[in-house]
Amino acid sequence: MLALQSTVYIYRNHQSAVLDVAWSPGGKHIASASADSSVQIWDAMNGHGLLNIHAHPSNVTAAAWSPDGTRVASAGTDRTIKIWELRSKTAISTYCEHSNAVSALSWSPDGRKIASAGYDKVVRVWDVYSKETLVTYLGHTAPVNAIAWSADGQSIASAGYDKTVQIWNTSTGGHILTYGEHTKYVSDVRWSPDGKYIASSSADKTVHVWVSASGSHVFTYSGHLDIVSAIVWSPDGKSIASASNDKTVHAWNATKKGNILIYPHANNVYTVSWSPNGQLVASAGLDKVVHIWKTVETNNLSTQPANPLSPKSRYQPTTGSPLTIASLPGPNNVRERQSWRSNRREDWYSQSYQNSYSRQVNEYSRRKYEYTWTGNAYYNGVKGYWVDNQTGIVICAGDDTPF
Numbered sequence: 580m581l582a583l584q585s586t587v588y589i590y591r592n593h594q595s596a597v598l599d600v601a602w603s604p605g606g607k608h609i610a611s612a613s614a615d616s617s618v619q620i621w622d623a624m625n626g627h628g629l630l631n632i633h634a635h636p637s638n639v640t641a642a643a644w645s646p647d648g649t650r651v652a653s654a655g656t657d658r659t660i661k662i663w664e665l666r667s668k669t670a671i672s673t674y675c676e677h678s679n680a681v682s683a684l685s686w687s688p689d690g691r692k693i694a695s696a697g698y699d700k701v702v703r704v705w706d707v708y709s710k711e712t713l714v715t716y717l718g719h720t721a722p723v724n725a726i727a728w729s730a731d732g733q734s735i736a737s738a739g740y741d742k743t744v745q746i747w748n749t750s751t752g753g754h755i756l757t758y759g760e761h762t763k764y765v766s767d768v769r770w771s772p773d774g775k776y777i778a779s780s781s782a783d784k785t786v787h788v789w790v791s792a793s794g795s796h797v798f799t800y801s802g803h804l805d806i807v808s809a810i811v812w813s814p815d816g817k818s819i820a821s822a823s824n825d826k827t828v829h830a831w832n833a834t835k836k837g838n839i840l841i842y843p844h845a846n847n848v849y850t851v852s853w854s855p856n857g858q859l860v861a862s863a864g865l866d867k868v869v870h871i872w873k874t875v876e877t878n879n880l881s882t883q884p885a886n887p888l889s890p891k892s893r894y895q896p897t898t899g900s901p902l903t904i905a906s907l908p909g910p911n912n913v914r915e916r917q918s919w920r921s922n923r924r925e926d927w928y929s930q931s932y933q934n935s936y937s938r939q940v941n942e943y944s945r946r947k948y949e950y951t952w953t954g955n956a957y958y959n960g961v962k963g964y965w966v967d968n969q970t971g972i973v974i975c976a977g978d979d980t981p982f
Contacts, residue, residue: 587859590626590869592619597863599641599850604648606855611869612639618653620665623859623871630668634661643684652693654681660695662707674710676703685728685735687749694735694749696723702737704749714752718745725767729791730774736791738765744779746791758794760787767809771833772816778833780807786821788833802829802839808864809850814857822848828862842872
């Protein structure tokens with residue numbers, strides 16, 4: 580069960596926004612790509628640097644590990660893709676066939692091919708060794724933001740500013756289906772580990788989960804308050820983490836409506852990646868740092884019924900000692916800890932929105948995935964919270980007293 584988040588390490592070596600993070604297949608290292616023109620490879624537990632590459636002359640938009648973990652591919656706004664061999668610490672190949680910025684990369688499962696997408700509206704599949712273009716997919720009518728190779732190597736899902744996700748054959752480029760249910764551009768697309776589902780995120784503030792074989796919609800997650808910029812499935816396929824310009828990462832049940840975990844950043848979050856063992860999450864964005872965090876177990880807490888007479892009393896302190904909450908990243912130390920719950924716990928989640936500027940508690944419908952009520956919670960901002968879907972408890976941590 581998703582539970583309280585705990586920060587393991589914060590990597591602070593980038594000089595500008597971090598645009599992509601990727602775990603190595605073995606789970607020990609992370610590659611981070613940044614607008615500071617670098618790709619940095621480092622130990623996920625302590626930040627010890629293994630490689631700091633001035634990879635491109637401008638923004639590095641994507642970084643992806645080869646399946647065997649010996650190479651990293653990087654893409655940039657300079658229209659190129661480079662493949663770096665970690666042992667020699669050199670670029671062993673450069674692909675230059677895109678006519679505009681390259682936005683996304685995906686290795687084939689066998690490590691012999693790469694699919695690359697760009698602002699030239701084209702997705703190209705090419706041979707890693709010969710650099711020969713094998714397939715050129717021209718189905719999109721606007722820049723392409725994201726691509727993902729299916730685990731069986733037979734299909735690619737690509738998504739972009741034309742508001743669609745398109746699935747097509749990797750050998751022939753033949754179109755298979757188009758998913759067009761988003762109302763604004765699609766920012767990311769990911770296959771579930773078993774290949775049965777696809778998750779797609781959008782500037783419409785939602786994540787859609789749908790059946791890959793038919794395009795049939797399963798459900799929509801609408802918990803974010805701004806553009807959802809990136810998504811990732813947990814390795815077991817049970818959860819999805821979504822990163823947003825609302826300065827949070829949400830982790831939630833991918834197959835049914837369940838409890839939601841929120842991890843805060845100081846600014847827009849552009850990328851999120853789950854470790855291969857499923858225990859850690861890496862997230863990064865405009866705040867220039869990479870957060871490594873995990874979930875920890877909590878204990879249940881007895882509660883009192885909330886007083887429904889006024890909006891302010893919709894959230895009431897629980898009895899007993901508040902649950903222990905791990906220290907969360909932020910400019911101030913966490914001093915106050917308090918538990919809250921909704922008076923309508925049968926139908927609703929209650930959750931605080933992690934933003935030191937908005938200083939809000941939001942009531943969230945688990946049936947409709949919509950915010951239904953908002954109220955001030957802490958005078959100096961909410962620093963952390965967790966929702967227990969069985970008890971309705973919300974654990975808030977802030978650096979001032981609650982109302």
